[in-house]
Every structure is written in structure tokens, then in C-alpha cells.
Amino acid sequence: MSTLGLSADELLATTRSVRKRLDFDRPVERSVIEECLEFAVQAPTGSNQQGWRFLVVTDEDKKSALGDIYRKGWDIYSKMGASSSDDSPAIPAGNRGRQQMRVVRSAAFLAENFHRVPAMVIPCLPGRMGDDSSMMSASSLASIIPSAWSFMLAARERALGTCWTTIHLLFEEEAAEVLEIPYHEITQIALITVGYTLGTDFKPATREGGAEAVTYWDSWPKK
Numbered sequence: 001m002s003t004l005g006l007s008a009d010e011l012l013a014t015t016r017s018v019r020k021r022l023d024f025d026r027p028v029e030r031s032v033i034e035e036c037l038e039f040a041v042q043a044p045t046g047s048n049q050q051g052w053r054f055l056v057v058t059d060e061d062k063k064s065a066l067g068d069i070y071r072k073g074w075d076i077y078s079k080m081g082a083s084s085s086d087d088s089p090a091i092p093a094g095n096r097g098r099q100q101m102r103v104v105r106s107a108a109f110l111a112e113n114f115h116r117v118p119a120m121v122i123p124c125l126p127g128r129m130g131d132d133s134s135m136m137s138a139s140s141l142a143s144i145i146p147s148a149w150s151f152m153l154a155a156r157e158r159a160l161g162t163c164w165t166t167i168h169l170l171f172e173e174e175a176a177e178v179l180e181i182p183y184h185e186i187t188q189i190a191l192i193t194v195g196y197t198l199g200t201d202f203k204p205a206t207r208e209g210g211a212e213a214v215t216y217w218d219s220w221p222k223k
């Protein structure tokens with residue numbers, strides 16, 4: 001499989017959530033997904049547990065069932081105010097608001113077309129996330145999220161677009177049933193959509209104030 005030859009910095013700055021620029025008609029080869037997953041399992045895990053599991057879904061019937069579940073979740077989520085309309089109180093004013101509206105429209109597009117996504121990758125962890133201490137919860141999540149992000153970076157380098165999604169988790173048990181995941185033993189962390197991108201040029205996102213605006217040194221700032 002050929003790669004784009006992006007520099008590490010380009011890769012880190014341009015791995016975007018791709019929804020509208022996915023080629024729904026081009027299948028993603030199993031070997032390419034396997035290659036990306038080899039990078040995923042290079043990530044660190046708490047106590048070197050390596051409890052990660054990745055369920056890859058390409059079966060049309062299963063994707064269709066997951067699409068129905070996702071849209072059911074989207075209907076709920078989009079009415080929660082974070083995303084529904086231009087005058088939603090959750091949408092900030094100015095550039096940030098315009099960026100947010102683009103995300104909402106793009107997310108609505110993905111919801112509509114969810115079943116058409118060529119491949120879906122569900123990172124999972126053993127056990128159920130419950131009332132753990134923040135140390136335990138943070139350690140659990142940090143034992144899968146870096147690996148999933150490595151998967152997404154490796155995918156970008158191979159001309160694949162991905163999007164981290166969580167909306168199907170509103171009905172996680174239903175999705176578990178579709179995929180025969182033992183719900184009481186395994187937690188799904190996300191559903192990463194995967195497909196070849198239409199074009200490969202992606203730009204860095206605008207983050208207001210850059211890292212400086214959200215970074216403190218040595219102590220938390222006084223109010």
C-alpha cells in the first residue's frame with residue numbers, strides 16, 4: 001500500500017474528522033486496516049495491560065444496523081441543543097460559531113450516510129466502565145485512546161479519512177447485540193468511521209488563540 005509521504009508534523013496537523021469527503025463507493029482493503037492497526041498496538045497502556053480489542057465492521061447488514069442505531073442516537077443528540085439550529089444557544093458567535101455550524105452540518109451528513117461508510121472500527125476495553133475512581137477511569141481510557149488515535153494517524157498517511165464518533169454509544173447494548181459483543185464484559189469506547197478521502201489535501205484546523213490560550217505553566221491561573 002502506498003503512503004502519502006506526509007511529514008510527522010503535517011500528519012499531526014492535518015488529521016481531521018472527515019465526513020463529507022469520504023468515498024463511500026471505494027472499499028477499504030482489509031490489509032490496509034490491518035497495517036494501521038499494527039501502529040495502534042504500538043501505543044502505551046496502563047501497567048502494559050494491552051487489553052485493547054478492535055472490532056472491524058465491513059459487513060453491509062451490520063453497517064446498516066449500526067447506521068440505524070447511530071441515527072436514533074443522532075436524533076436525540078441533535079435535539080439536545082448542541083447542534084440543532086443556527087440560533088441554538090450552544091453555538092457561539094463569530095468565527096468559532098461558524099466553524100461549529102460547519103461541524104454540525106458535516107455531522108448531520110455523516111448521520112444520514114452512516115451505513116455507507118466503507119469500514120467501521122470499534123476500539124473496546126475489557127470490563128464495564130462504572131463508578132471507578134478518576135485514576136482508574138483515566139487509566140482505562142488512556143489505555144485505548146492513544147492507540148485509536150495512532151490508528152487514525154496511520155490511516156491518514158494511507159489516504160484514509162476517519163472520524164471519532166460516540167453517538168452510537170447512547171445505544172451501546174443494541175450495537176453489542178448486532179456485533180455479538182458480550183456487553184457486560186466489554187466496553188465499546190467509540191466507533192471510528194473509515195474510508196478513502198476525496199482528495200488528500202487537508203488543512204490544519206483553526207484553534208482560537210492556539211495552544212498558548214489553553215496552556216498554563218507551574219500553577220493554575222488566578223481568577
Ligand SMILES: Cc1cc2nc3c(=O)[nH]c(=O)nc-3n(C[C@H](O)[C@H](O)[C@H](O)COP(=O)(O)O)c2cc1C
Binds near residue numbers: 205
Ligand atoms: C469524544 C469525541 C466524540 C465525538 N463524537 C462524534 C460523533 O459522535 N459524531 C461525529 O460526527 N463526530 C464526533 N466527533 C468528532 C468531533 O466533532 C470533531 O473532532 C470536531 O468536529 C473537530 O473536528 P476536527 O477533528 O476535524 O478538528 C467526536 C470527537 C471526540 C473527540
